[in-house]
Amino acid sequence: xGDKIDxxxxxxxxxxxxxxxxxxxxxxxxxxxxxxxxxxTGMQSFPTAYQAxxxxxxxxxxxxxxxxxxxxxxxxxxxxxxxQVGYPLKSDPLSPAYHWKRQNPHRLQLGQVGMTxxxxxxxxxxxxxxxxxxxxxxxxxxxxxxxxxxxxxAANVHTSCHPSRDQIGVSIEGNLVIQEDFAIVVRFPSTECxxxxxxxxxHLNWDPDPQHGVDWLVVDxxxxxxxxxxxxxxxxRIKARLKAVxxxxxxxxxxxxxxxxxxxxxxxxxxxxxxxxxxxxxxVETIAxxxxxHWQNFWSHGGAIDWSESRDSxxxxxxxxxxxxxxxxxxxxxxxxxxxxxxxxxxxWFGKFHLEMTWWHATHFFLWGRGTLAQSTLQWYRRTLPxxxxxxxxxxxxxxxxxxxxxxxxxxxxxxxxxxxxxxxPHPIFLAALNYRLDPTEGTLKAYAEVVxxxxxxxxxxxxxxxxxxxYVLPPPLIPAQETHNPEASQNPVFELEYWHYxxxxxxxxxxxxxxKVPDSWRQVYGGLSPLPSQQGVYLAHEGCxxxxxxxxxxxxxxxxxxxxxxxxxxxxxxxxxxxxxxLRTWQMDTVWGWDFPMMAMTAARLGESExxxxxxxxxxxxxxxxxxxxxxxxxxxxxxxxxxxGLLAAVAMMAAGWLGGPKGQRSPGFPRDGSWALAWENxxxxx
Numbered sequence: 001x002g003d004k005i006d007x008x009x010x011x012x013x014x015x016x017x018x019x020x021x022x023x024x025x026x027x028x029x030x031x032x033x034x035x036x037x038x039x040x041t042g043m044q045s046f047p048t049a050y051q052a053x054x055x056x057x058x059x060x061x062x063x064x065x066x067x068x069x070x071x072x073x074x075x076x077x078x079x080x081x082x083x084q085v086g087y088p089l090k091s092d093p094l095s096p097a098y099h100w101k102r103q104n105p106h107r108l109q110l111g112q113v114g115m116t117x118x119x120x121x122x123x124x125x126x127x128x129x130x131x132x133x134x135x136x137x138x139x140x141x142x143x144x145x146x147x148x149x150x151x152x153x154a155a156n157v158h159t160s161c162h163p164s165r166d167q168i169g170v171s172i173e174g175n176l177v178i179q180e181d182f183a184i185v186v187r188f189p190s191t192e193c194x195x196x197x198x199x200x201x202x203h204l205n206w207d208p209d210p211q212h213g214v215d216w217l218v219v220d221x222x223x224x225x226x227x228x229x230x231x232x233x234x235x236x237r238i239k240a241r242l243k244a245v246x247x248x249x250x251x252x253x254x255x256x257x258x259x260x261x262x263x264x265x266x267x268x269x270x271x272x273x274x275x276x277x278x279x280x281x282x283x284v285e286t287i288a289x290x291x292x293x294h295w296q297n298f299w300s301h302g303g304a305i306d307w308s309e310s311r312d313s314x315x316x317x318x319x320x321x322x323x324x325x326x327x328x329x330x331x332x333x334x335x336x337x338x339x340x341x342x343x344x345x346x347x348x349w350f351g352k353f354h355l356e357m358t359w360w361h362a363t364h365f366f367l368w369g370r371g372t373l374a375q376s377t378l379q380w381y382r383r384t385l386p387x388x389x390x391x392x393x394x395x396x397x398x399x400x401x402x403x404x405x406x407x408x409x410x411x412x413x414x415x416x417x418x419x420x421x422x423x424x425x426p427h428p429i430f431l432a433a434l435n436y437r438l439d440p441t442e443g444t445l446k447a448y449a450e451v452v453x454x455x456x457x458x459x460x461x462x463x464x465x466x467x468x469x470x471x472y473v474l475p476p477p478l479i480p481a482q483e484t485h486n487p488e489a490s491q492n493p494v495f496e497l498e499y500w501h502y503x504x505x506x507x508x509x510x511x512x513x514x515x516x517k518v519p520d521s522w523r524q525v526y527g528g529l530s531p532l533p534s535q536q537g538v539y540l541a542h543e544g545c546x547x548x549x550x551x552x553x554x555x556x557x558x559x560x561x562x563x564x565x566x567x568x569x570x571x572x573x574x575x576x577x578x579x580x581x582x583x584l585r586t587w588q589m590d591t592v593w594g595w596d597f598p599m600m601a602m603t604a605a606r607l608g609e610s611e612x613x614x615x616x617x618x619x620x621x622x623x624x625x626x627x628x629x630x631x632x633x634x635x636x637x638x639x640x641x642x643x644x645x646x647g648l649l650a651a652v653a654m655m656a657a658g659w660l661g662g663p664k665g666q667r668s669p670g671f672p673r674d675g676s677w678a679l680a681w682e683n684x685x686x687x688x
């Protein structure tokens with residue numbers, strides 16, 4: 001729909017251009033399975049000068065610290081009539097098992113590859129010697145060009161990532177590379193994970209790590225590093241013309257390039273691989289060519305929105321955020337595992353991912369015509385279904401219970417909050433339904449039938465019948481999406497209750513399409529769920545929470561999601577409008593998170609309040625900032641927050657293409673119709 005968009009012009013208009021040093025906003029190149037985060041040199045040359053870690057992270061790179069404590073996990077029993085369920089909550093004093101399990105498995109920082117001049121002594125030159133820095137990420141090709149001087153010597157660096165392998169290609173031109181003391185430094189960070197606070201993950205540990213040694217071997221076309229740790233190994237393969245390799249610490253190596261002074265150009269290709277061996281590595285030119293082809297194909301297909309004809313002064317910034325968010329979610333959120341909240345930029349919460357964020361990480365791919373990028377997340381749900389079923393069984397429930405914080409194994413992580421959250425539970429049904437809209441075939445129905453059925457089976461069993469009110473309730477203990485509430489006093493949270501109803505309906509339809517028997521209890525629950533709790537004309541966070549807009553007016557205003565993220569068939573729009581207005585008047589907006597702003601925008605759009613929708617998207621507050629590299633900033637420990645980027649894409653797709661049950665025949669119904677917002681868009685889907 002809409003005018004034909006010049007996609008190359010649209011995309012390249014928003015190429016990040018960094019003039020100087022941006023310690024909080026390094027650029028990254030990647031492919032969904034691997035990301036290499038770089039500084040102003042196009043490599044990882046100044047790690048201590050950057051507030052954001054210069055990381056090399058993969059989907060396969062995980063480690064388990066040894067040994068595991070012998071003492072068992074302490075489970076806190078909480079009543080959930082007729083059951084009493086044990087949850088791995090934080091104990092006082094902190095048990096060794098809690099501490100160990102919370103951190104393991106943890107994602108590995110695979111290593112850093114950067115450049116230096118050895119004459120200055122330390123392996124990392126003082127960044128004050130870096131001058132004339134200019135760096136551009138060409139989104140159309142996925143390549144970064146970095147120009148700078150180091151101690152007065154000029155360099156022009158091109159950095160590319162292979163689109164389907166964990167490989168980087170770097171081309172360096174200029175008189176820097178012909179200096180006798182120019183060198184490449186390879187560092188392997190410590191795997192030590194001996195602290196409780198996940199925020200410390202942002203700072204890499206470069207202390208020598210003799211426990212986890214590095215074997216190395218010079219080969220004809222480069223060098224091979226094999227790192228062994230805790231019963232496993234991984235490999236860094238470097239392909240380059242070298243004249244010497246030196247080990248200067250147990251975890252640090254210096255590579256001296258072989259460069260002809262008459263031809264000041266040098267190439268280095270490198271890749272990280274699981275296991276030991278001598279893997280195949282493409283050359284720099286091949287990596288660059290494949291990167292160009294991949295990204296031109298990416299941008300040429302799927303959705304696009306052009307706001308260039310808009311008069312509103314915020315349109316250009318919104319367009320920038322949307323374009324950069326497409327790039328960032330592609331490299332960080334489209335891999336074989338659900339992403340952590342910081343993607344592959346660096347570790348947060350020990351690298352584990354939060355399944356309640358799956359809605360924000362994956363939904364937008366379907367709406368933007370790139371649903372194949374989200375299918376790997378659905379496949380992960382299929383692979384870990386046995387673990388989810390075992391978690392439910394261990395607690396006395398039927399079906400499959402999806403935990404909140406997990407690693408690749410699917411086992412729940414202990415936490416003071418995570419084991420009691422529930423809003424992640426319906427996500428697999430919701431995403432499967434979006435996938436069915438993309439591919440409405442019997443094959444799709446059969447592929448996800450068991451995930452849908454077992455997910456719904458737990459949802460039904462988690463409810464209780466209230467004979468006094470003759471309805472089913474979602475009882476304690478639980479923590480709503482707004483994580484400020486007492487779990488033992490929280491019942492019938494508005495968003496979760498509506499999500500339960502909507503996705504149970506989807507599950508009933510799923511089984512019916514396959515001519516499978518739908519349990520009678522599912523239909524009974526679907527038709528007999530408790531109404532959404534409200535008081536004084538507004539929806540509450542949960543039933544009985546009378547201070548939602550007084551003392552509990554911080555964190556996520558999640559009640560709004562019942563009529564924004566969801567169609568809200570049981571929502572009274574008049575009550576929701578009053579709720580939205582009260583949130584705007586009373587909420588502490590500096591405490592909300594990056595995905596709350598697009599959630600509010602979607603709610604406003606459904607309410608027909610397009611001005612509110614745009615105002616929510618562009619609200620000027622700390623956690624709604626988008627840095628020069630496109631990352632959604634939250635605070636000094638969350639410099640990259642991918643749920644904000646994904647939420648932004650979901651909201652603007654909905655506001656442009658419409659939504660189920662929305663206005664018919666109205667172009668871009670979520671944007672003001674006074675002429676200030678003029679949108680051209682293509683290949684978006686109004687599936688929410």
